[in-house]
Amino acid sequence: MAPGPGGLTPVFKRGPQHAAKVVALSFDADMTADEGPRAAAGEHFDNPELIALLRRLKVPATVFMTGRWAEEYPDQARSIGTDPLFEIGNHSYSHYAFTTPCYGLPTVEEGGVREEVRRAFGAIRETGARNVVPYFRFPGGCYDDDTLRVLGPEKVTAVQWDVVSGDAFATDADAVAEQVLDGVRSGSLVVMHCTRSAAPVTADAVARVVPELRKRGYRFVKVSELMAG
Numbered sequence: 650m651a652p653g654p655g656g657l658t659p660v661f662k663r664g665p666q667h668a669a670k671v672v673a674l675s676f677d678a679d680m681t682a683d684e685g686p687r688a689a690a691g692e693h694f695d696n697p698e699l700i701a702l703l704r705r706l707k708v709p710a711t712v713f714m715t716g717r718w719a720e721e722y723p724d725q726a727r728s729i730g731t732d733p734l735f736e737i738g739n740h741s742y743s744h745y746a747f748t749t750p751c752y753g754l755p756t757v758e759e760g761g762v763r764e765e766v767r768r769a770f771g772a773i774r775e776t777g778a779r780n781v782v783p784y785f786r787f788p789g790g791c792y793d794d795d796t797l798r799v800l801g802p803e804k805v806t807a808v809q810w811d812v813v814s815g816d817a818f819a820t821d822a823d824a825v826a827e828q829v830l831d832g833v834r835s836g837s838l839v840v841m842h843c844t845r846s847a848a849p850v851t852a853d854a855v856a857r858v859v860p861e862l863r864k865r866g867y868r869f870v871k872v873s874e875l876m877a878g
């Protein structure tokens with residue numbers, strides 16, 4: 650999207666409501682810079698079953714990936730980023746907060762905001778991923794005008810959402826599915842997660858949501874298509 654007034658990073662939250670019945674699912678591939686030891690100890694920050702399910706159901710999706718995730722799972726990052734079904738946006742390198750407070754996330758160090766974005770794109774591209782789009786999702790969705798101004802020269806579009814799936818730390822897939830089905834309107838952008846660690850029931854919820862939304866006449870699109878209107 651074109652920059653906002655004063656060179657501010659533009660923010661996209663949903664597609665036009667009058668458009669055809671389209672909906673975009675987005676999945677945040679979260680991994681925080683200090684979670685390496687937990688991954689080494691066997692915790693799973695990836696969710697290959699979810700990606701396989703999206704492929705099986707032929708659901709296009711946008712994955713917002715942290716640089717740290719791409720480094721931990723380079724094969725998966727490349728596989729996602731070379732499959733035309735998917736596109737990869739930037740979810741920062743470290744998944745630290747860009748403004749405080751933000752859900753208890755550690756904060757990016759002073760002056761480190763642009764480097765977070767650049768380093769993440771570098772780590773993602775380093776895996777061989779090619780379908781990388783100039784979109785950025787703030788960790789925790791936390792931002793303010795100052796952050797948008799500082800990020801302006803990076804020429805990304807910040808992508809938020811209008812439907813919160815509630816899949817983070819959820820244990821009941823039905824409740825997540827219900828929240829999505831209640832929230833989706835034409836042009837909606839849904840935020841979910843691609844990490845078993847913090848979102849263990851997401852694949853089950855998606856398996857319920859997709860056939861139901863299709864039954865209601867919705868078509869799934871990537872964020873780029875939603876943005877193109």
Ligand SMILES: [Zn+2]
Pocket residue numbers: 677678679740744787788789
């Ligand atoms: Zn996140």
